[in-house]
Amino acid sequence: xxxxxxxxxxxxxxxxxxxxxxxxxxxxxxxxxxxxxxxxxxxxxxxxxxxxxxxxxxxxxxxxxxxxxxxxxxxxxxxxxxxxxxxxxxxxxxxxxxxxxxxxxxxxxxxxxxxxxxxxxxxxxxxxxxxxxxxxxxxxxxxxxxxxxxxxxxxxxxxxxxxxxxxxxxxxxxxxxxxxxxxxxxxxxxxxxxxxxxxxxxxxxxxxxxxxxxxxxxxxxxxxxxxxxxxxxxxxxxxxxxxxxxxxxxxxxxxxxxxxxxxxxxxxxxxxxxxxxxxxxxxxxxxxxxxxxxxxxxxxxxxxxxxxxxxxxxxxxxxxxxxxxxxxxxxxxxxxxxxxxxxxxxxxxxxxxxxxxxxxxxxxxxxxxxxxxxxxxxx
Amino acid sequence: xxxxxxxxxxxxxxxxxxxxxxxxxxxxxxxxxxxxxxxxxxxxxxxxxxxxxxxxxxxxxxxxxxxxxxxxxxxxxxxxxxxxxxxxxxxxxxxxxxxxxxxxxxxxxxxxxxxxxxxxxxxxxxxxxxxxxxxxxxxxxxxxxxxxxxxxxxxxxxxxxxxxxxxxxxxxxxxxxxxxxxxxxxxxxxxxxxxxxxxxxxxxxxxxxxxxxxxxxxxxxxxxxxxxxxxxxxxxxxxxxxxxxxxxxxxxxxxxxxxxxxxxxxxxxxxxxxxxxxxxxxxxxxxxxxxxxxxxxxxxxxxxxxxxxxxxxxxxxxxxxxxxxxxxxxxxxxxxxxxxxxxxxxxxxxxxxxxxxxxxxxxxxxxxxxxxxxxxxxx
Numbered sequence: 001x002x003x004x005x006x007x008x009x010x011x012x013x014x015x016x017x018x019x020x021x022x023x024x025x026x027x028x029x030x031x032x033x034x035x036x037x038x039x040x041x042x043x044x045x046x047x048x049x050x051x052x053x054x055x056x057x058x059x060x061x062x063x064x065x066x067x068x069x070x071x072x073x074x075x076x077x078x079x080x081x082x083x084x085x086x087x088x089x090x091x092x093x094x095x096x097x098x099x100x101x102x103x104x105x106x107x108x109x110x111x112x113x114x115x116x117x118x119x120x121x122x123x124x125x126x127x128x129x130x131x132x133x134x135x136x137x138x139x140x141x142x143x144x145x146x147x148x149x150x151x152x153x154x155x156x157x158x159x160x161x162x163x164x165x166x167x168x169x170x171x172x173x174x175x176x177x178x179x180x181x182x183x184x185x186x187x188x189x190x191x192x193x194x195x196x197x198x199x200x201x202x203x204x205x206x207x208x209x210x211x212x213x214x215x216x217x218x219x220x221x222x223x224x225x226x227x228x229x230x231x232x233x234x235x236x237x238x239x240x241x242x243x244x245x246x247x248x249x250x251x252x253x254x255x256x257x258x259x260x261x262x263x264x265x266x267x268x269x270x271x272x273x274x275x276x277x278x279x280x281x282x283x284x285x286x287x288x289x290x291x292x293x294x295x296x297x298x299x300x301x302x303x304x305x306x307x308x309x310x311x312x313x314x315x316x317x318x319x320x321x322x323x324x325x326x327x328x329x330x331x332x333x334x335x336x337x338x339x340x341x342x343x344x345x346x347x348x349x350x351x352x353x354x355x356x357x358x359x360x361x362x363x364x365x366x367x368x369x370x371x372x373x374x375x376x377x378x379x
Numbered sequence: 380x381x382x383x384x385x386x387x388x389x390x391x392x393x394x395x396x397x398x399x400x401x402x403x404x405x406x407x408x409x410x411x412x413x414x415x416x417x418x419x420x421x422x423x424x425x426x427x428x429x430x431x432x433x434x435x436x437x438x439x440x441x442x443x444x445x446x447x448x449x450x451x452x453x454x455x456x457x458x459x460x461x462x463x464x465x466x467x468x469x470x471x472x473x474x475x476x477x478x479x480x481x482x483x484x485x486x487x488x489x490x491x492x493x494x495x496x497x498x499x500x501x502x503x504x505x506x507x508x509x510x511x512x513x514x515x516x517x518x519x520x521x522x523x524x525x526x527x528x529x530x531x532x533x534x535x536x537x538x539x540x541x542x543x544x545x546x547x548x549x550x551x552x553x554x555x556x557x558x559x560x561x562x563x564x565x566x567x568x569x570x571x572x573x574x575x576x577x578x579x580x581x582x583x584x585x586x587x588x589x590x591x592x593x594x595x596x597x598x599x600x601x602x603x604x605x606x607x608x609x610x611x612x613x614x615x616x617x618x619x620x621x622x623x624x625x626x627x628x629x630x631x632x633x634x635x636x637x638x639x640x641x642x643x644x645x646x647x648x649x650x651x652x653x654x655x656x657x658x659x660x661x662x663x664x665x666x667x668x669x670x671x672x673x674x675x676x677x678x679x680x681x682x683x684x685x686x687x688x689x690x691x692x693x694x695x696x697x698x699x700x701x702x703x704x705x706x707x708x709x710x711x712x713x714x715x716x717x718x719x720x721x722x723x724x725x726x727x728x729x730x731x732x733x734x735x736x737x738x739x740x741x742x743x744x745x746x747x748x749x750x751x752x753x754x755x756x757x758x
Contacts, residue, residue, distance in 0.1 A: 026632040126632045186617040186640050193641040194605045201598045203582055219580045226573045238565040251669055253405040253505045255579055261565050262572040290630055
């Protein structure tokens, strides 16, 4: 496992405009849109070595590298993407984007609504995983990529990968679906709705037009994130990290931080509430709720997967209780029933759902091996 | 299972005043206090047939029966307590109370603070499971009960049962501990803190003195309850009940109720926010967080249990992920290691944590059998 190598170094995002109208699943049409994108590595002459990275709920285009010399943080998947890393930028041309509806530069609630001249806010259309796939296909066209060597995504990103492989089967050679699910469970939807209600009922939400009131629904977003965070971590992992450790050695009999885990969660919530857009959070959770590719095929996932031409790699993590291994088994079973090519890796990890962002050894090794195969096909 | 019989009928709560000061774990002293109590059945001459029911987070004294002829709802454990039921009111004298700090008539945040002449609100002292046991011991004294035939509690109620058996061992003949845990896990504490933060940051909370502002922190309490509710139900149970059932047959692309589970949760939250006191909710969750009987014994649960004289009955439910069967195993293992008498029942149920309030057959049968033994000892 000493294969891990360097960083892609300094990177620069680019904003790409798409002037052709995009019809959306909800019946609305985006007359034009922009996507914030980063790329790493070189697209080969045959344009056959491109990998698309689809991001999860709070992700974006900045996947790897740094934006300036003193940048404290690298991209969100810097451990996976770079020279000599599993998604090897010396072999692949890697594309990261901020999805439509995002808050990191792509067209979304923070963009100016041409009709009003003010930010869209809550008026930005509710986009879905299918809409993202269509917008990402425009991005592939922009780069002249007819077929992705691989599309890779964790969590909500894995859902985009699946939808791509179903909707545009000839354009995906490998579908890498990590810590994902073929649709949300009732409990998943329930947690999402509590998060949304926290935001929607925050008095500073102002029906989603908080920017006009020069405020932010920080309280609601903070609560949503704190709760979300619990579901991203495993019970074991949380216990291992914080246990019942006390901040001041003894009970304080007040509502300040008593247990260290409280401090951690509040900090995560505070930080997120400052940097993430609440309208984006809302619509991302709806995209999760609405993802259900089998619903177009009489609720038969096998039939939905029948269209797939890609070879599939599915990975899950033992302590992920948001999208448990059982949810990946559903995917794998349906792929096998549809007689598709699938490899499955179940990783022992105490990192819960967040494990897809971590470096558990079996996971990294599995990704190395699979992507090495993908790269060799290209060469 | 046709043993289930009638209701205790119409019942009347009584408010009992205790004029002797109660020192609390946090160092404060309650100069006097009142407990709202209901009793069912007859105390025998030897006063040996009394059962104490300890309630969970949102419970109270009204355990069984109705308050008036047109009462739509019976007490919260009416399926367990009544003539011919497992806790048989023809054999036992059953005592239910609202705990100190509650909002159903006992001394708590809604009571008048003698110092200010206004409701305590946030100034009501933070009480603990130990404090509750001491206040309940006063109640036992009031009735002249030297030893409870049994103390019975589910969830936070089971914690009170354990604390009784440890702190006042000679006063408990049987300890019935249902769907409980020897202390909260990190994840349990994390969920509690998110719930508290939702309440504490609600602009209508006013540092806990909302009554002076003639308002209620409904938003925060609603979010806390919605989230709590998810943790009370099993993933299976939620899925079984609501699945991905849509309110209007199709996606609505808005934030109103789309999935039926959203309607259910919001309704539960709305209802709770109208009837429950936020300060009580806060302090009850802290009592949960702080419960940790082993902490007085160098974190050795076996040593804590060494003091127990009661025979113990422990029950857990397969799909309870708030206090999973594994948490009950910890209790059972420590009791066995301490060479105490313990019976353990693990019930297959899809009701999650709430199963302790439900009527899964093995559970009811187990409770019948155990309490029949308790009753026969008395007779």
